[in-house]
Amino acid sequence: MHSDRRVNDELARAGARKWHYAVLATLDEFGPASQARLSDRTRIYRSDLVAVLNELAEREQVERAPDPADKRRNLVRITGAGRRALRKLDRVLAAVEDEVLAPLTATQRAQLTDLLTILVDHHSDGTATTPAERMPP
Structure with a gap:
């Protein structure tokens, strides 16, 4: 609990939250992703992810653009400011x-x-794909 509180406090002092970090770290590691894939990778509910992406987009840390392979969805990518x-x-x-x-x-x-x-791997469903996901709280 102490560690979680310290992480939250220091991220807040830096103007961020854990979800901001999770999205930026995932995009940096894996590259552009659809919002659905980003939700799966970060384990952020899709409805919550939209708000996180809006916040990051307002800060120009991510960009959304139509997916060339499927115009019905957007791809999200990290920007230089995001990095x-x-x-x-x-x-x-x-x-x-x-x-x-x-x-x-x-x-x-x-x-x-x-x-x-070992504990995280044992208790996960095998979908932890980013360092942020594998990192204990």
Whole structure:
């Protein structure tokens, strides 16, 4: 709970939320995606995802454009501003991680990551495809 609170607090100080990070990280890793695919990858409900994308689009961090293969749907892509925002958020999250895990040695941190990955993999349905999805809360 402490870690989750610290992440939320620091993301808010940076003007972001976890969902913003999840969308930007997913688009950066996998490239443009339909809103449906982005919802599946981030596990953000489609109705909630629209609001997140609107917020990111207002900040010019993502763009929506018609899919050349299917004009009925849009593809969402990260912009240069989105990549810069993502790098900033990566630094914010790394600082929180260092703060929360400060009592652990590098070896202990690696062990913790390995053990948490095993638990996440065991309890997931196999659809965790992004680092944000594989990251424990």
